Amino acid sequence: MPWPEAAEPSGGNAGDPLAARLRAAGCVFAEDEARLLREAAGDDAGRLETLVQRRAEGEPLEYVLGWAEFGGLRIGVAPGVFVPRRRSELLARQAAALARTTASRPAVVVDLCCGSGAIGALVAHAVPGIELYAADIDPVAVEVAAANIAAYGGRSFCGDLFDALPLGLRGGVDVVAANAPYVPSEAIALMPPEARDYEPLAALDGGDDGLAVQRRVVANAREWLAPRGTLLIETSRHQSSATAALLRGAGFTARIVRDPEIGGTIVEGHAMKGAP
Incomplete structure (x- = not known):
């Protein structure tokens, strides 16, 4: 995160x-x-x-107002729920671009570690008619996400990463957009007080090297993706090479995409044929 x-x-x-x-x-x-x-x-x-x-x-302004601006949308937020950052608009834009390429049927998109559901809401706003699912381990976040994606027909689920999703999605997801926590544990103390004192630690802390949750996402993504599906993971600029290495090690291609204007960095992965 x-x-x-x-x-x-x-x-x-x-x-x-x-x-x-x-x-x-x-x-x-x-x-x-x-x-x-x-x-x-x-x-x-x-x-x-x-x-x-x-x-x-x-207290963060977004909590005080009850909403955060994200990609031109007002996304509802609540105390204790991760506040979407502008840098994550890159993740949503790339997911929307991929969702548009699924021409024969509505794309199936999963907003993983969804927080407020901002990523999924922006994708669905940009690509009407997608089949949208959101998942988070925090029940409060799942409730907030449900409200934010309801207008798009989206559904949110509470649970640990892919375990939260309906089993019927396995092998059929076109795009997984994951904003898993990626701040190294020791760096949490360096974050602004608005984040470290008010936002849930589980939405920020990525373990010793910041990659602990990303590893679990990558390790389990292949069985949920459709044959031509794509895994998108938000990361930081200096961690992007390590995130890309995780994907390659799990049998994905890995392309680093950056938007310097908003400070966004993601890694895009496609399953390689013949990989285990």
């Missing part, structure tokens, strides 16, 4: 007392946040104060 993102201060009206209060609390994009909080509170001054207090105390 994501690493901390660099941010630059926003401009705006320096005379706004609400923005000044947020800036003093450490909010980098204070003017933008002030506008969003006012929008969320409407004409209720008491509600605005409650929202501002929560944000000033360090």
